[in-house]
Amino acid sequence: MLKKIFIKTFGCQMNEYDSNRIIDTVKKIGFEKTDNYEDANCYLLNTCHIRDKAKEKVYHEIGRVKKIFRSKKKPIVVVAGCVAQAENQEMLKREPYIDIVIGPQSYHKINQTIQGYIDKKKKQEETEFDTISKFNYLSKIKNKHSKVSSFLTIQEGCDKFCHFCVVPYTRGPEYSRPFDQIINEAKEIIKDGAKEIILLGQNVNAYNYKGGNKEFRLSDLLLELENFKELKRIRYTTSHPKDMTNDLIEIYKVSNKLMPLVHLPVQSGSNKILKLMNRKHTIEEYLKIYKKLKEINSKIEFSSDFIIGYPEENEEDFKYTMELIEKIKFINSYSFIFSPRPGTVAASLELVDAKKSKKRLETIQQKLSQNQIKKNKSLEGKTLNVLVENKMKDGIKLFGRTEYMTSVIFDGNTDNIGKIVQIEITSSNQNSLFGVLKDNYKKKVA
Incomplete structure (x- = not known):
């Protein structure tokens, strides 16, 4: 009998990749994906x-599931991912409605865990760090979730131990997948229609795999992917400034497919705060990377992440962050007020006054928004290369992205999906560009 699984994914692109691989895996025990949660025999978060x-x-989400299935047969409820890893047995004790807790390095065991629950009706918990077995197992199951723009995890975990971050505790130490394993998966998703691959890792540019007598870095992967004719664009995220090595920077000189947007989280513009965060880089080192890349290609743009109101941040520290934003003019960034994570060094530190933090966040977000709006406004009237990804929900317009990951919405034929087309930009807002296919535009004004 065919069973149905509903998956709700929170957070990062790596979780999206993991959710897709879970779907590929559970098919082997008779489950298929459903987008209608009310039909689910298994509800996975x-x-x-x-x-x-x-x-x-x-x-809160579990409470919502309880209400949905109040008058229906209860599904198997699975909590997966980083919260599952951090809380493990505690979740099963606190919420009896949860049946299975499984961490992100145990997904190769998900079939036996679900089947074990079905057979014995006994709650299951799997949260061991077993990354090698996980990827060896998943490499034998075809990735059937290729899109025009597809994610591909190449590295997991982190050895940096930034004082605010839980990743080393929830994803474990840095692990780089075997080079050939990654290339083989890339071949499959390109064969299935991917025109862009986004390489993923908690520290993606820390990728370092020793195979035989050779050491493979991210730069080697990028060069290898460059050889696939059907692949048009390559990206990678998320990077750490400490791992922005010269061999990686030099790739921007020779690659025709590596996109000119560098997402490089800085977190703060103050060296004092960076040291307190244990970030292992300085602003001077960050600016040196910026300068090197700009000298290679002046069209390269940067995006970043900022933590505002980190413990001991004062007005001068915040001023340095604002100065850095003014200097680099990030075209797209994420900013958040610091919030402590249990188990991290920063969890026990005294918080900056909440009103001050909120005011600083509003100031910085206003500045970042202005940069973004100004950049998008400057593109009006220009013709851009856009990779068309899909049809919008309205069923009329098409959605694509520029080389800088900016969303572009325009009228077009579904035949354009998967192609790089030229779009004349007619208007913009903070997050998106709007335009028309260049050929259509010429016909209209003729």
Whole structure:
């Protein structure tokens, strides 16, 4: 009998990749994906521990599931991902409605865990760090979730131990997948229609795999992917400034497919705060990377992440962050008020006054928004290369992205999906560009 699984994914792109691989895996025990949660025999939450109140959001979601299935047969409820890893047995004790807790390095065991629950009706918990077995197992199951723009995890875990971050505790130490394993998966998703691959890792540019007598870095992967004719664009995220090595920077000189947007989280513009965060880089080192890349290609743009109101941040520290934003003019960034994560060094530090933090966040977000709006406004009237990804929900317009990941919405034929087309930009807002296919535009004004 065919069973149905509904997966709700929180957080990062890696979780999205993991959710897709879980779907590929559970097909082997008779489950198929459903987008209608009310039909689910198994309800899985793939959780993220980066944002504030992540744990409570999970329990809130479980409460919602309870209401949905109040008058229906209860599905198997699985909590997966980083919150599952961090809380493990505690979740099973606190919420009896949860049946299975499974961490992100145990997904190769998900079939036996679900089947074990079905057979014995005994709650299951799998949260061991077993990354090698996980990827060896998943490499034998075809990735059937290729899109025009597809994610591909190449590295997991982190050895940096930034004082605010839970990743080393929820994803484990840095692990780089075997080079050939990654290339083989890339071949499959390109064969299935991917025109863009986004390489993923908690520290993606820390990728370092020793195979035989050779050491493979991210730069080697990028060069290898460059050879695939059907692949048009390559990206990678998320990077750490400490791992922005010269061999990686030099790739921007020779690659025709590596996109000119560098997402490089800085977190703060103050060296004092960076040291307190244990970030292992300085602003001077960050600016040196920026300068090197700009000298290679002046069209390269940067995006970043900022934590505002980190313990001991004062007005001078915040001023340095504002100065850095003015200097680099990030075209797209994420900024959040610091919130402590249990188990991290920063969890026990005294918080900056909440009103001050909120005011600083509003100031910085206003500045970042202005940069973004100004950049998008400057593109009006220009013709851009856009990779068309899909049809919008309205069923009329098409959605694509520029080389800088900016969303572009326009009228077009579904035949354009998967192609790079030229779009004349006619208007913009903070987050998106709007335009028309260049050929259509010429016909209209003729």
